[in-house]
Amino acid sequence: MTQTTWNQEPHPARLEERLDDDVVRCHLSPRNCRIRPGQHGFCMVRANRDGRLVTLNYGRSVHATEETIETEAVFHYAPGARILSMGNVGCMLNCDYCHNWKTSQARYVEDKDVYHYTPEEVVDIAVRHGIKVISWTYNDPVVWHEFVVETAALAKAAGIVNLYKSAFFISGEAIEELIPVIDIFSVSIKSLDPKYYRKITKGWLEPVLEGTEQVYRAGKHVEVSTLMVTDLSDDEKTAREMATFVGERLDPSIPTHxxxxxxxxxxxxxxxxxxxxxxxxxxxxMDMGLNHVYLGNVYDTESTNTWCSQCGLLQVTRYGLNADLVGVDADGNCASCGTRAPLKLLPDARRRSKVQELPAGGDLDVASFDWHGDVRALHVQMRNESDAPATAYTRRYGDPAADGSWEIVELKPQESFRYIAAKSTPDELGVQVAIPDRCTSSLHQVFDRAHFPTVEVAAGTLNQDVSPLPLFQPGTRR
Ligand code: SF4
Known part of the structure; x- marks a missing residue:
C-alpha cells in the first residue's frame, strides 16, 4: 500500500462505446456520459484519453478499514461479522447531504486521504486479519467498477464473501458483471419520489429500482435502506412508498432500514x-406487511433487534454497530421453537483473539477516547513503523458488566491498519488503544454508519458532538 497523486495513472475502463471523432460513451451508470478526448464524465473519475475510455481511480482508495457488517445496513447476514471496508474516490451522484463528500466528490479529494492498493493486497489484508467479508462501500463502489470486479473475484476464490453497499445508480450491463462475484447487495434508495432524486441526488429513480430488482431476481442477499432526511423524506409517505416497493417488486421479507x-x-x-x-x-x-423494518443511526431502541417470527423469541440484539446472537442455534434456527431464523450465518466471522491483561513490562503506550454527544464510533489507525512484527491491543472500557478484555491486533512490518471501535453498551464510556512505542496511531471520529472520516480528532471540530469536519465551504475546490 502506497500513497500517491491519485488521478495520474489512467487504467483501461470497461463498458466503453467508441463513437466517431475519438469520442467515447461510458455505459457504467445510467448517465451514459459522452466524453470528448481530454474530458471526463460527471463522476470525474472516468475520462477520455486518446479516444479510449479510462478510469482514473483504479486501485485508489481511502484507507482500508475493519468494521462490522452492521455498518453497511446489513442485519440478516452474519450478524456482528467483521468486514474489510474499501472505499474509493468519486461518485456518479452528488447528493446535497453526502457525509462522504470529501471523497465522493473528486474535486475535493486530497492526496493525503488516498492510498494505492492492488487486488492482491486487499485480499491479503482480509486473510491476515481473519476477516471473512469485504465490503465495497463509502463514496460508492459503482465508479470503481474494474477494481471491484477484479478484486472481488480474487477474494471469492479465497473464500471471502463480497458485500456491495451502494446508491446503485448503475446500468444493467454493469450489474451483470457484478452478479458472479458479489454475494450481498445493500442498496440505498434515497426516496421513491422522482423529483426528489433529480433535485437532491442529481440522478434519477427508476434505474435504482430496476437494478435492485435485478440483483434480487438473481438470488442475491438484498437489504434496502432509506436515509430519512429531516423535513424532506422522514414522513409517512416515504415509509408507505418504500413498503409498497419492497412488498410488490421485491419481497416483504427483505430487511428494510x-x-x-x-x-x-x-x-x-x-x-x-x-x-x-x-x-x-x-x-x-410494518403495518403494510413488511416483516423486518429496522432503524439505523439510532441507539437505545428495540427497533434494531430481530425476533423469531413464530414464537417471538429475541434472536439478535443490536446496539449501534454491534450485534449479539442471543436466540439462534449454531444451525441458524430459533433457540426456542426451532423455526428457521431469517439470518445467514458465517462461522468464525466475529472472532478476534483476546487477553485479560496487557503483557507486563511491555513498551505499550495507552490512549483513551471517551464517547460524547452523537459520537459513538471511532476509526483507529495504527502504523507499525518498524521492520519487525508488532502487537497492539484495543478494548472498550467503563461498563463493569461488559467484557473488558483486550483484543489483539497483529501488525506486520510497516503495516498501516485501521479499524472501527463502536460503543457497544449504554454504560460504556469509551475505547482504549495500547500500542508499542515503535508504532504510531491516530483517531478519527465517525458520525453515523458508513462514514469515512478524513479528519483526525486532534484537529478539533466546531460543534464536536454533532458536526463533522471539515465543513463544506462553497468555492473551495482543488
Ligand atoms: S460512471 Fe456514470 S457519471 Fe461516470 S463517466 Fe460513466 S456514465 Fe458518466
Whole structure:
C-alpha cells in the first residue's frame, strides 16, 4: 500500500462505446456520459484519453478499514461479522447531504486521504486479519467498477464473501458483471419520489429500482435502506412508498432500514431526524406487511433487534454497530421453537483473539477516547513503523458488566491498519488503544454508519458532538 497523486495513472475502463471523432460513451451508470478526448464524465473519475475510455481511480482508495457488517445496513447476514471496508474516490451522484463528500466528490479529494492498493493486497489484508467479508462501500463502489470486479473475484476464490453497499445508480450491463462475484447487495434508495432524486441526488429513480430488482431476481442477499432526511423524506409517505416497493417488486421479507440523517455538506441548516418520526415510519411500513423494518443511526431502541417470527423469541440484539446472537442455534434456527431464523450465518466471522491483561513490562503506550454527544464510533489507525512484527491491543472500557478484555491486533512490518471501535453498551464510556512505542496511531471520529472520516480528532471540530469536519465551504475546490 502506497500513497500517491491519485488521478495520474489512467487504467483501461470497461463498458466503453467508441463513437466517431475519438469520442467515447461510458455505459457504467445510467448517465451514459459522452466524453470528448481530454474530458471526463460527471463522476470525474472516468475520462477520455486518446479516444479510449479510462478510469482514473483504479486501485485508489481511502484507507482500508475493519468494521462490522452492521455498518453497511446489513442485519440478516452474519450478524456482528467483521468486514474489510474499501472505499474509493468519486461518485456518479452528488447528493446535497453526502457525509462522504470529501471523497465522493473528486474535486475535493486530497492526496493525503488516498492510498494505492492492488487486488492482491486487499485480499491479503482480509486473510491476515481473519476477516471473512469485504465490503465495497463509502463514496460508492459503482465508479470503481474494474477494481471491484477484479478484486472481488480474487477474494471469492479465497473464500471471502463480497458485500456491495451502494446508491446503485448503475446500468444493467454493469450489474451483470457484478452478479458472479458479489454475494450481498445493500442498496440505498434515497426516496421513491422522482423529483426528489433529480433535485437532491442529481440522478434519477427508476434505474435504482430496476437494478435492485435485478440483483434480487438473481438470488442475491438484498437489504434496502432509506436515509430519512429531516423535513424532506422522514414522513409517512416515504415509509408507505418504500413498503409498497419492497412488498410488490421485491419481497416483504427483505430487511428494510430507515436511517437517521445528520446535517452535512450542503445541507447543514437543519437538524438530525427526530427519532419519533423514524419509529413512526417503521410502524407504517410494518403495518403494510413488511416483516423486518429496522432503524439505523439510532441507539437505545428495540427497533434494531430481530425476533423469531413464530414464537417471538429475541434472536439478535443490536446496539449501534454491534450485534449479539442471543436466540439462534449454531444451525441458524430459533433457540426456542426451532423455526428457521431469517439470518445467514458465517462461522468464525466475529472472532478476534483476546487477553485479560496487557503483557507486563511491555513498551505499550495507552490512549483513551471517551464517547460524547452523537459520537459513538471511532476509526483507529495504527502504523507499525518498524521492520519487525508488532502487537497492539484495543478494548472498550467503563461498563463493569461488559467484557473488558483486550483484543489483539497483529501488525506486520510497516503495516498501516485501521479499524472501527463502536460503543457497544449504554454504560460504556469509551475505547482504549495500547500500542508499542515503535508504532504510531491516530483517531478519527465517525458520525453515523458508513462514514469515512478524513479528519483526525486532534484537529478539533466546531460543534464536536454533532458536526463533522471539515465543513463544506462553497468555492473551495482543488
Ligand atoms: S460512471 Fe456514470 S457519471 Fe461516470 S463517466 Fe460513466 S456514465 Fe458518466
Amino acid at each position: 430507515f436511517v437517521r440523517f445528520h446535517p452535512d455538506y450542503k445541507m447543514t441548516d437543519t437538524i438530525r431526524t427526530p427519532v419519533d418520526r423514524l419509529e413512526r415510519a417503521r410502524k407504517v411500513a
